[in-house]
Amino acid sequence: xxxxxxxxxxxxxxxxxxxxxxxxxxxxxxxxxxxxxxxxxxxxxxxxxxxxxxxxxxxxxxxxxxxxxxxxxxxxxxxxxxxxxxxxxxxxxxxxxx
Numbered sequence: 001x002x003x004x005x006x007x008x009x010x011x012x013x014x015x016x017x018x019x020x021x022x023x024x025x026x027x028x029x030x031x032x033x034x035x036x037x038x039x040x041x042x043x044x045x046x047x048x049x050x051x052x053x054x055x056x057x058x059x060x061x062x063x064x065x066x067x068x069x070x071x072x073x074x075x076x077x078x079x080x081x082x083x084x085x086x087x088x089x090x091x092x093x094x095x096x097x098x
Contacts (some may be wrong), residue, residue: 021050 029050
């Protein structure tokens with residue numbers, strides 16, 4: 001385990017008031033968005049901000065199984081978050097369901 005007292009703090013701003021990548025403190029990274037990018041999904045989007053790249057997809061509605069859990073006046077939403085294994089050092093696979 002790394003002792004946080006022995007690790008020097010990471011410097012995020014230069015003495016000139018700019019970030020490491022040259023942006024000012026109040027400037028955002030470039031943003032790019034597209035919709036309808038996945039052909040097999042009922043709805044999809046691609047979002048890119050700086051080096052972050054995100055695909056989102058919607059599938060459904062579908063029948064709930066087992067059927068006895070279905071309610072006529074409510075819906076159940078299942079979310080799955082997956083992170084590419086190569087994107088973060090030390091993580092083999094990350095899946096978070098909500």
